[in-house]
Amino acid sequence: MADNEKKKSSYISARESRRITRFNRRITGKLEKARADAAKDPALYTTRMEDPDNVVEFDNVCTYFFTDVGVVKAVDGVNFSIPKCSTVGVVGESGCGKSVTSLSLMQLLQRPSGQTVGGEIRFNLGDGTAYNIVNTPNSIMETIRGNKISMIFQEPMTSLNPVFKIGMQVDEVTKLHNPEMSDEDVKARTLEMLDLVGIANKEGVYDMYPHELSGGMRQRICIAIALACSPTLIIADEPTTALDVTIQAQILDLLQNLKDKLNSSIMLITHDLGVVAGMADYVVVMYAGRIVEKGTADDIFHHPAHPYTIGLMRSKPVVGKKVEELYNIPGSVPNPVEMPDYCYFRDRCEMHCSHCSGQYPPEIRISGTHVVSCYRYLEEGEVLKYPKSVNVEEL
Numbered sequence: 001m002a003d004n005e006k007k008k009s010s011y012i013s014a015r016e017s018r019r020i021t022r023f024n025r026r027i028t029g030k031l032e033k034a035r036a037d038a039a040k041d042p043a044l045y046t047t048r049m050e051d052p053d054n055v056v057e058f059d060n061v062c063t064y065f066f067t068d069v070g071v072v073k074a075v076d077g078v079n080f081s082i083p084k085c086s087t088v089g090v091v092g093e094s095g096c097g098k099s100v101t102s103l104s105l106m107q108l109l110q111r112p113s114g115q116t117v118g119g120e121i122r123f124n125l126g127d128g129t130a131y132n133i134v135n136t137p138n139s140i141m142e143t144i145r146g147n148k149i150s151m152i153f154q155e156p157m158t159s160l161n162p163v164f165k166i167g168m169q170v171d172e173v174t175k176l177h178n179p180e181m182s183d184e185d186v187k188a189r190t191l192e193m194l195d196l197v198g199i200a201n202k203e204g205v206y207d208m209y210p211h212e213l214s215g216g217m218r219q220r221i222c223i224a225i226a227l228a229c230s231p232t233l234i235i236a237d238e239p240t241t242a243l244d245v246t247i248q249a250q251i252l253d254l255l256q257n258l259k260d261k262l263n264s265s266i267m268l269i270t271h272d273l274g275v276v277a278g279m280a281d282y283v284v285v286m287y288a289g290r291i292v293e294k295g296t297a298d299d300i301f302h303h304p305a306h307p308y309t310i311g312l313m314r315s316k317p318v319v320g321k322k323v324e325e326l327y328n329i330p331g332s333v334p335n336p337v338e339m340p341d342y343c344y345f346r347d348r349c350e351m352h353c354s355h356c357s358g359q360y361p362p363e364i365r366i367s368g369t370h371v372v373s374c375y376r377y378l379e380e381g382e383v384l385k386y387p388k389s390v391n392v393e394e395l
C-alpha cells in the first residue's frame with residue numbers, strides 16, 4: 001500500500017503497533033508513578049479556588065487515552081467552572097468528550113490507558129481550600145464520590161443491581177458515608193429519600209427488586225441514591241435519554257427542585273438542547289474535546305456566536321415552524337488520533353475566514369459572561385488564552 005493510502009485507511013503495521021504498545025506502557029507507567037508520588041504529599045493535591053463561589057473549576061484539563069491505535073485526546077485543554085447552587089449544561093455531539101470530562105472529575109477513568117495528563121480540577125472544600133482532583137489519593141476520593149459529588153447515569157437499569165432490593169441499595173450509600181448511623185435511622189433516611197423523589201408506595205418499593213419498577217421509577221431511585229448524602233455537586237450524564245418525553249419532564253423538574261432544596265449544583269450532560277434550555281443557568285458547548293463556546297443560557301440560546309453552536313440551533317426542530325428540510329452540519333468530526341493543528345471545526349465551517357488556517361483559535365471574551373473560540377470575533381472581543389495541549393512525547 002502506498003504511504004498516503006495507508007494514512008487514509010488508518011493502516012498500522014505490526015512494527016508500528018509494537019512501537020505504540022511500548023510507548024503506551026512506558027508513558028502510562030510513568031504517569032501512574034507520578035500520581036502515586038503526588039498522592040503521598042498533601043501539598044501536591046491541596047490548592048485554592050480561583051473563585052470561592054465556584055464548586056468546581058476545570059483549568060486547562062487534558063485527559064488522553066493511550067490506545068492501540070495511538071493517543072486519543074478525548075479532552076484537550078478544557079476550562080470552565082460550576083458556580084455554587086447553579087446548573088451548568090454541557091452539550092455537544094456524541095464523542096466530543098462530555099462524559100470523559102465528568103469521569104475525570106470523579107477519577108473514574110479507565111486506567112491505566114485513560115489519564116488526566118495536564119491541568120487542574122479544583123473541588124471546593126468550603127473552607128477556602130480545594131482538592132486538585134487530578135492528584136487526590138483514592139482514599140480521599142472514596143469520601144468524595146457518592147457523598148460530596150454524585151452521579152446519575154443514562155440507563156437506570158445498569159446503575160441498579162438487579163439482585164438486591166431497592167431499600168438495601170439506597171441504605172448502602174447512607175451507611176457507607178455515615179457509619180455511625182443506626183440501622184433504623186438509615187432506613188428512615190431511605191424512606192425519606194424515596195418520598196422526596198416522589199415514590200408513592202415507599203414502604204412497598206423499599207422491599208422490591210429493580211425489575212419490578214418502571215423506567216421512570218428506577219431513575220427516581222437512582223436520583224434518591226445520588227442525593228442520599230446531600231452532595232454539593234450532582235453530575236447527571238444524559239439522565240433522561242432512556243425515558244419517554246412526559247417522564248423526562250417530570251424527572252428534570254424533580255432534579256431541579258431537589259437541587260434547590262439541597263443547595264447543590266448540577267452538571268447536566270446532554271446532547272438534547274431542549275433539556276438544557278429548560279434547566280441550565282450556564283451552558284458549555286464542546287466540540288472534539290474542546291470547549292468552543294460558553295456563557296449563560298441566554299447567551300447561548302439567544303446570541304449563539306460559534307458557527308458550530310449556530311449550526312446546532314439551526315438543526316433543532318421548532319414547534320410551529322414549517323421547514324422543507326431540517327438543517328444538518330456538513331462533514332464529520334476529525335479523527336481523534338490525528339487532530340489538525342488549526343481550528344477543529346474549519347473543515348465543516350461555512351463561515352471560515354483568512355485567520356482560520358492559522359493555529360487553533362484562542363478563547364475570546366465577547367461579553368461579561370460569553371466566551372467563544374472563533375477567529376470571527378478577534379477584532380471585537382478580548383483575547384483570553386489559547387488552549388494548551390500536552391505533548392505526550394515530552395511526558
Ligand SMILES: Nc1ncnc2c1ncn2[C@@H]1O[C@H](COP(=O)(O)OP(=O)(O)OP(=O)(O)O)[C@@H](O)[C@H]1O
Nearest residue numbers: 065067072074093094095096097098099100110336
Ligand atoms: N475507555 C476509552 N478508551 C479509549 N477511548 C475512549 C474511552 N472512553 C472514551 N474514549 C474516547 O473519548 C472520546 C470522548 O468520549 P465521551 O464518552 O466523553 O463522549 P461523549 O461526549 O460523552 O459522547 P456521548 O454523547 O455519545 O455519550 C471519544 O472519542 C471516545 O472514543
Ligand code: SF4
Nearest residue numbers: 343346349356374375
Ligand atoms: S475559527 Fe474559523 S473555521 Fe473555526 S469556527 Fe471560527 S470561523 Fe469557523
Ligand SMILES: [Mg+2]
Nearest residue numbers: 098099100237
Ligand atoms: Mg457520554
